[in-house]
Structures are given as structure tokens and as C-alpha cells.
Amino acid sequence: MDWPVSVALAQAVPTLPTGKDLHYEPKFDGHRLVLWRDEETVRLQSRSGRDVTAVWMDLAIAGLQLPAGTILDGEGIVYVDGRVDFGAAQSRASSTPARARELAARWPAHLALFDILRHPVHGDVRGVPYVARRRFLEELLEGNGIGPPLQAVPTTTDVATARIWYESLHGIGIEGLVVKVGSSVYRGGSRQWRKVRHAETVDAAVVGYTGPAARPRHLAVRLPDGRTALSQTLTAPLSAQVAPRLVAAGRVRRARTRAGDAYSAAQVDLVVEVLAGTTRHAVVTVTRVR
Known part of the structure; x- marks a missing residue:
């Protein structure tokens, strides 16, 4: 397996998925890391592939x-005062090596493990089902007597337990749940997993869209804190409902959100209700037109 490896991603959804063969994990708010144990050393890779x-x-x-x-x-x-603290993780990730040592002495890091890509005996296991990879992960940690700061995240197939986690763990900094299909393989770069975050409903002004005005794919909205973000893909009914207003807006110009996403900016008197992620992420799902 070549360095750096492409990691699997998750698609945000507004409600908790249910059904057969679904596995639920708490979603920790930190920095994505891939741990490579080589013959002589250990390397850590970021989501983007940096060492x-x-x-x-x-x-x-x-x-x-x-x-x-x-x-x-x-x-x-x-963890800071018993709570998962994204700000502390961000400080660590953006620090110099010398500063990182100081931070580690005060707030040691933990690695919440949720998958295994290569097994020391079985080799590359990205092509085996999630349930098998999870078993390999647990057996590897247990068999080598490994505990914190390296620890597997909890997992359950019971929806009731997942809902309890979703409600009760928010207070200690758990930002939601990740849902995986038990039979699924690991596909780097693919948003094959689903994630549901704690969110609140807010009103947002529409400032643009992507795709044709007659059949918009996403809306560009201005959130209450001033951020402009693209929504998740619109449902067909919502797209049809907002299309006449966008067509009537007429002339558009090209613009970009702060995150760099391009959209067609338009002057339109339109407000939508959205589920906006309460974490640092501008994850926006339109629920209805106001």
C-alpha cells in the first residue's frame, strides 16, 4: 500500500438512517489521522495526505x-476537562513540533480508531467487509494488550442504543454518529459512510445556486453567522419549488463561498429553512421554503 492512502469519507444526512446491516459509531470531533506502523517507526498521515x-x-x-x-x-x-475539545486538537494540528510537545504534556492526545486498512497478517484488508475489518481491529488491539491512547470507538447495530448515544454523548463533545453498512468494503475518496450531526433549524437567505436556474442542484445560502455555504443536494420537490424564483431573478454572476465552492450569485428574495451543523462545519440541508 503506497503512502499516502486515500481515506473513506462520510456524506451528511439530516436524520439517523435505519435498516438492516447498519452499524453506528459515535463521531468524534478532532483531526483525521492514518497511523502507519512500519518496520522501524510510526508515521501519521492527515486526511489530505500530509505527514x-x-x-x-x-x-x-x-x-x-x-x-x-x-x-x-x-x-x-x-480531551480538556473530560470533554472532547476540537479547539485543542486544532491547536495541536497547527502548532510547531516544539509547541506540540508542550501541548502534549498538558493535554495528551488520543486516537479514536474506527477502521483498519492493513493487517500485519492478512495484508491489505480494504476489500473485506466492514464487519470483518472491525473484528480484525478489535482482535489486533486486544491481542497486543493495547489500550488508551489508542482505542477503538464503540459500535452498535441497535438503533435504540445509537439514539441514546446521539442524545447523551453530545455533552462531552461527541458531534453525532457515523453509520456504516456491515457488508461494505473500504473505498478511499468515496463518501460511502453517512453521518448525522447535532443540528439546529435556522432561516437562511438564498444568495445563489448551482446548476441551471430551472433545475437547481444546490442553493448558496447566507447563514446567520455570516457564512455563505452550499446546501446539500436539493430534493426534486424542493428544486421544483425554488426554480421559478431563481429563473425570475434573471442575471447572475460567478461567485465562490469562503470554502472555495463556485456558484451562480443571484439577487432573489427567498428565505429557506435549513438544518445547519452546529460544529465548525457549514453542513447545510434545506428542509423547506419559508
Whole structure:
């Protein structure tokens, strides 16, 4: 397996998915890390593929307990006063190596592990089902006597338990749930998983769209905090409902959100109700036209 590896991603959804063969995991708010245990050392890769070992050295040292040939996927998190603190993780990720050592002494990092990409015996396991990969992960950690700061995230197939997690763990910084299909393989770069975050309903002004005005794909909305963000893909009924207003707006200009997403900016008197992620992410799902 070549460095860096492409990681699997999750698609935001407004409600908790239910059905057969679904597995639910708490979603920790930190920095995505892939741990590579080589023959002589440990390297840590960011989601974008950068080598970030120097600022997560406490996790790299912990990873030396793993057998060579192991590659694990997880979230680098930091607890402050018993709560998962994204700001502390962000400070660590953006610090210099010297500053990272100071931060690690005060707030040690943890790696919340949720997948295994390479097993020291079975090799590349991205092509085997999630349930098998999960078993490999648990057996690997248990068999080598590995505990915190390296620890597998909890998982359940029981929807009632997942709902309890969703409601009760929010207070300690868990931002939602990730849902995976038990039979699914690991596909790097694909939004094959689903995630539901704690969210609130807010009104947002429509400032543009993507796709043709007669059949818009996404809306560009201005959120109450001033951010402009693209919505998730509109449902067919919502697209049909807003299309006449967008067509009537006439002339448009090209614009971009702060995140760099392009859209057609339009002057339109239109307000929509959205589910806006309460975390740092501008995850916006339109629920109805106001």
C-alpha cells in the first residue's frame, strides 16, 4: 500500500438512517489521522495526505506497540476537562513540533480508531467487509494488550442504543454518529459512510445556486453567522419549488463561498429553512421554503 492512502469519507444526512446491516459509531470531533506502523517507526498521515507525525508524536510513540505492517484509520482527539475539545486538537494540528510537545504534556492526545486498512497478517484488508475489518481491529488491539491512547470507538447495530448515544454523548463533545453498512468494503475518496450531526433549524437567505436556474442542484445560502455555504443536494420537490424564483431573478454572476465552492450569485428574495451543523462545519440541508 503506497503512502499516502486515500481515506473513506462520510456524506451528511439530516436524520439517523435505519435498516438492516447498519452499524453506528459515535463521531468524534478532532483531526483525521492514518497511523502507519512500519518496520522501524510510526508515521501519521492527515486526511489530505500530509505527514503530521511531528505534531502528534505522543500518538506515534503509542503506535510502536502495534506490530509492523499495520495501518489504522481514526480521529486524533484531545480531551480538556473530560470533554472532547476540537479547539485543542486544532491547536495541536497547527502548532510547531516544539509547541506540540508542550501541548502534549498538558493535554495528551488520543486516537479514536474506527477502521483498519492493513493487517500485519492478512495484508491489505480494504476489500473485506466492514464487519470483518472491525473484528480484525478489535482482535489486533486486544491481542497486543493495547489500550488508551489508542482505542477503538464503540459500535452498535441497535438503533435504540445509537439514539441514546446521539442524545447523551453530545455533552462531552461527541458531534453525532457515523453509520456504516456491515457488508461494505473500504473505498478511499468515496463518501460511502453517512453521518448525522447535532443540528439546529435556522432561516437562511438564498444568495445563489448551482446548476441551471430551472433545475437547481444546490442553493448558496447566507447563514446567520455570516457564512455563505452550499446546501446539500436539493430534493426534486424542493428544486421544483425554488426554480421559478431563481429563473425570475434573471442575471447572475460567478461567485465562490469562503470554502472555495463556485456558484451562480443571484439577487432573489427567498428565505429557506435549513438544518445547519452546529460544529465548525457549514453542513447545510434545506428542509423547506419559508
